[in-house]
Amino acid sequence: MDEAAPPDMLDRIRALISNHADGALEAHDLRTRHAGRRTFIEFHLVVPGTMNVAEAHDICDRIEEALKNEIEDSTITIHVEPEMKAKQTGVLVL
């Protein structure tokens, strides 16, 4: 049965995102799901509206690599958003 990642793993995930997101502004809507041995990690990453795609993609690659190295059997989905979509709640400031 699917369930959210345990709290200690969530803390590690938040710290990893935070430590590898130089250039991004915030992350929000973090969702995790365990299915069998796999951990699915999904979140929104807010970047400056003027940032180009290549730069935003580099940040995603860095975060994905860090998460994959630390969280065994993880599948990561990052939704990049320009800064005008930034939220005021549930935010992980980077």
Ligand SMILES: [Zn+2]
């Ligand atoms: Zn969002």
